[in-house]
Amino acid sequence: MSPVKSIRLALLGCGVVGTEVVRLLHEQADDLTARIGAPLELVGIAVRRPGRERGDLPVDASLFTTDALGLVKRDDVDVVIEVVGGIEPARTWLVEALRAGKSVITANKALLAEDGGALHDAAAEGGSDLYYEASVAGAIPLLRPLRESLHGDRVTAVTGIVNGTTNFILSSMASTGAGFNEALEEATELGYAEADPTADVEGFDAAAKAAILASLAFHTRVTAADVFREGMTGVTAGDMASAREMGCTIKLLCIAQRTAESVSVRVHPAMIPLSHPLASVGDAFNAVFVETEAAGPLMFYGRGAGGRPTASAVLGDIVAAARNRLTGTRAPSESNYASLTVRPIGESMTRYHISLDVAEKPGVLATVAGVFAQHEVSIATVRQSGRADDAKLVIVTHSAPDAALAATVEALSKLDIVRSIASVLRVEGTPS
Amino acid sequence: MSPVKSIRLALLGCGVVGTEVVRLLHEQADDLTARIGAPLELVGIAVRRPGRERGDLPVDASLFTTDALGLVKRDDVDVVIEVVGGIEPARTWLVEALRAGKSVITANKALLAEDGGALHDAAAEGGSDLYYEASVAGAIPLLRPLRESLHGDRVTAVTGIVNGTTNFILSSMASTGAGFNEALEEATELGYAEADPTADVEGFDAAAKAAILASLAFHTRVTAADVFREGMTGVTAGDMASAREMGCTIKLLCIAQRTAESVSVRVHPAMIPLSHPLASVGDAFNAVFVETEAAGPLMFYGRGAGGRPTASAVLGDIVAAARNRLTGTRAPSESNYASLTVRPIGESMTRYHISLDVAEKPGVLATVAGVFAQHEVSIATVRQSGRADDAKLVIVTHSAPDAALAATVEALSKLDIVRSIASVLRVEGTPS
CATH class of the missing domain: 3.40.50.720 (NAD(P)-binding Rossmann-like Domain)
Structure with missing residues (x-):
């Protein structure tokens, strides 16, 4: 004793x-x-x-x-x-x-x-x-560093892969060319996905974690309801191939960013360049990339579940x-003094990768580009691949308010010359 | 006020x-x-x-x-x-x-x-x-996680890139094919290396950090004098090319490992597979890979200096x-209750990559293999490349006590058929 x-x-x-x-x-x-x-x-x-x-x-x-x-x-x-x-x-x-x-x-x-x-x-x-x-x-020691170690610095952004199930699925799609359903099936068989995978694949799990990370990083109470959330069930094998052509891969990211007076917190699939440290986080691993004013970029990597x-x-x-x-002592208590406003997704600055099936006619690009200009969204790159029955336009934008990008996509969908919008993905981790 | x-x-x-x-x-x-x-x-x-x-x-x-x-x-x-x-x-x-x-x-x-x-x-x-x-x-929050977050777990190994100068030099050698002197010159010009780079390139700086990490990870006082240290000035462009052929790169690593009753702490250049998370840590960045019994592998990445x-x-x-x-409270005080023994380098289990210039004669491999067998060092792979005037043997061993490996190299150097020992590098981060 x-x-x-x-x-x-x-x-x-x-x-x-x-x-x-x-x-x-x-x-x-x-x-x-x-x-x-x-x-x-x-x-x-x-x-x-x-x-x-x-x-x-x-x-x-x-x-x-x-x-x-x-x-x-x-x-x-x-x-x-x-x-x-x-x-x-x-x-x-x-x-x-x-x-x-x-x-x-x-x-x-x-x-x-x-x-x-x-x-x-x-x-x-x-x-x-x-x-x-x-x-x-x-298992990753992440909250204590945010809650204590980085308290002498100002965190400007947190970008994370915080759901192992979806990372396993996306890593498998990237390496084998499988579609979402096939990769999900594999994940279920191997015990990486639950029988009902909704919380994972629809981003609810990641959104909860995003709220916790944003609260700690920005000294502001952020709840799950403040987090914009888009799942990854719509990511196709074609999107993944298109990402690879651009030197990117697709990850389900939780992103929390701050400006002087506000924060934005969102979860959605996004293309990131293969050179980004998060791109090589494979299998069911988690990793969180933290940017601060003084320390520069930091990354924390390890097993997120189990x-x-x-x-x-x-x-x-x-x-x-x-x-x-x-x-007889206590942990640092909650720090929420900053009380920053949470911006709606529409005000977030993002980039879009848009893939369109279009009619093979002269003037298509001019019309499409006109729609972007009308919404004050600047185009970074355009690729056209044309066969008579299946012409494609792949457009990557510069950074713009998400609402302007959404309105652009909405307007494009109404054009006669646009047969269908094959995919819309945000692009992260690169300069605008 | x-x-x-x-x-x-x-x-x-x-x-x-x-x-x-x-x-x-x-x-x-x-x-x-x-x-x-x-x-x-x-x-x-x-x-x-x-x-x-x-x-x-x-x-x-x-x-x-x-x-x-x-x-x-x-x-x-x-x-x-x-x-x-x-x-x-x-x-x-x-x-x-x-x-x-x-x-x-x-x-x-x-x-x-x-x-x-x-x-x-x-x-x-x-x-x-x-x-x-x-x-x-x-800048990397690393000591607080080791000192607090992982105190409910048992750390088994810490493997780190903890010197930015040498990582810049080795990354540059890996990407450009430059030799050590050329890469050092570039590092000096860019302000990554000091006028006298001895503390960095000879591993003194990394050895000091290894002692601090080992003390925290293993609840044992470890000093710089306990750390085996070998600098990276001997790493050649040829070594780097040879590493690449094996699907590896070369990093200056600090390695602290524990067994039940003892720890070993060392700093030396080593080959690691390109698939290891530390392999892609480029430029002057630092990263520390921590293995524990329960949490599994963890990695912490960021700027190590500036x-x-x-x-x-x-x-x-x-x-x-x-x-x-x-x-009126205090940080956790020093934890050194484990008081483990520090093993000498000779007892560390490592793998060697040995490159020999040999005479082009029948029976050379048999003789060389005999020397390994005599020292109870098991060979994993052998590659021979022969021209009449410049025959080469590249041998990678299985894991063996460092002393046995050193004695093997010593014995090889005395063989008439061995013209020179072109390089000896430890191999880390792969199963033995």
């Missing part, structure tokens, strides 16, 4: 991540005790089905309970770890814990993005620590929270 | 980094005050020549002093920032400051690697904060130290 009082942990949820948290607490117990200066003790695990077979999980069966709220309220619990997910009842549990002065570790990106303010307010009320490294980009990598991030937070409790 | 007491800073050194620290403190004053909750106030700058012209530096000339020790001892100084470098008198100043309970921020890698223990001991004695994010990989990027890291530490002073 250690002479030092132990730090007592309550775990809410024991699925893929929770199981690995339990295992790591067990495997690394001696190291954790040495690093913290006191032992960690798991005093309860809230689950829906306590009787479920849990193989060789190294804990006593008596720790399991279905009464999560009761566990959270126990006087002898110091740190509450939530790996259940979803808005309710997680929010109720965590607000309760924080108000009561307990430290909270959560991987719940949906809750943080939807109503992180409720958690931060409860933490301020209770004088409690709120850590959530595992909520974005799994039970054990995510549990590593949770454990790092547990060590920090436990140390704080022992020394 | 703020009603809150300001945090008072003393700056030791006002060269490239110090100047940028002063500028950032000025430019970002409002943001820093908001993030910290109190204003920062620069109360003194110790320099050798206070009368020197400092252009438009936004500080009062009265702040400059030559009496660094006197400045450190002032009762009204809260935080001491050292950007002078070198062992003495920096060590005396910082030990004095830490013992007196002042927070210390330093970018001094040489001092930390040579006698970091003296600083950590003084910090423990004074109950003071010691931060040194800027000492390794400049006044402004380095100053960004210093400012991040200033914010952390200032917050701690306001809330």
Whole structure:
């Protein structure tokens, strides 16, 4: 027995991540005790089905309970770890814990993005620590650098690949020439995509993470509702081939940018040049590219998901929270002093790559170019490939307000000479 | 005027980094005050020549002093920032400051690697904060993740490109086919290499950083004297071409690895496969690849040098130290509980790429292979290219103790049929 009082942990949820948290607490117990200066003790695990077979999980069966709220309220619990997910009842549990002065570790990106303010307010009320490294980009130490290391600098942009499922699909489309459905099927077979992949492929997961990153980077509360979101189900094998011809690839990006008085936060597929550090992030890996005024470009790379990598991030937070409790100190509290306005997508400055099927007639390019000029969108490059029955125009614009670009595409679709708009993709990571 | 007491800073050194620290403190004053909750106030700058012209530096000339020790001892100084470098008198100043309970921020890698223990001991004695994010990989938030985020995990290896000068030279050799001297000349002209490049090209700078990284990663005091060091001046255009033929490039790496009971720390040029994330780190950029038991591979990428990027890291530490002073808390103290043994280089397991000029005779390969077998070094691949007057053998080994490999090379050099050993390079980043 250690002479030092132990730090007592309550775990809410024991699925893929929770199981690995339990295992790591067990495997690394001696190291954790040495690093913290006191032992960690798991005093309860809230689950829906306590009787479920849990193989060789190294804990006593008596720790399991279905009464999560009761566990959270126990006087002898110091740190509450939530790996259940979803808005309710997680929010109720965590607000309760924080108000009561307990430290909270959560991987719940949906809750943080939807109503992180409720958690931060409860933490301020209770004088409690709120850590959530595992909520974005799994194992990658990313939030602590943003929350602490870069606080002497000004972040101007964060561009990230924060969803492993869609990165696996797009990497596979890029390397094999497969279409979206085929690549999704492969991802599902290999366990990279869930049975219902909507949250991933429609960008909801990435949008939640974008809100969390933007809040930290810009000292401003940003919620999922502030994030413009476009999924990647419309990316075709033809788009990928077209990207390759331009020396680019296509990634589902979360992009948060700031100007003097406002920020814009969006998630959508985009072409990026192969020379960009994010372009070579393959497989189900995550990476986040951070631009600052003084430090210049930074990139953080690693596994964004998986039970054990995510549990590593949770454990790092547990060590920090436990140390704080022992020394009677607190993590830096929420920094939202900047309170910048979130700009609508229409005001974001972007570039478009537009591919049109057009009639093979003289004057087509002049007419099309006229539409761009009318909307004050400047064209960077045009490629025409013409066969009598299948003429194509591929146009890349200079940077322009997204609303002007959208209006241009809308006007083009109404021209008789435009048979169809084969694809519209934003282009990122290059000078305008 | 703020009603809150300001945090008072003393700056030791006002060269490239110090100047940028002063500028950032000025430019970002409002943001820093908001993030910290109190204003920062620069109360003194110790320099050798206070009368020197400092252009438009936004500080009062009265702040400059030559009496660094006197400045450190002032009762009204809260935080001491050292950007002078070198062992003495920096060590005396910082030990004095830490013992007196002042927070210390330093970018001094040489001092930390040579006698970091003296600083950590003084910090423990004074109950003071010691931060040194800027000492390794400049702007990249790397030490805080190692020191805090990964404390719930076990780091097994750290492999880094931590010297921008040599990475610029090697990247240039790889892309242009230039030799070392030509690439060094270009680096000097562009300001990437100093007039005396010894510390960079001979690996002293990288070795100091390797000691700091290994200490943090393995919870063990490692000094520069523990680090095996081999410079990169011997890397030839031929080596680079040979690397390319093998699908590799050559980088100057710092490598820290742990086994159950010991660590090995070394700096040397090595071939790595082009598919390794470190291979595409070009120009003067730095990147550090961290492998852990639970999180899997992680990479941190950014600018490793330059006044402004380095100053960004210093400012991040200033914010952390200032917050701690306001809330009466401390940074995590030194973690050296593991006290692992540092293995000599001879016991490191590595792979060698050996290029031999040999006599064109029957039986040469059999003789050479016999020497490897005698030293229990297993050969992975052999390529022979023969002209009557210039026969070549290129051999890549499997993983073996470095001492056995060195003895093999020694024995080969004594064979009559070996005209010369054209090059010996370690191979990293691939399975053995």
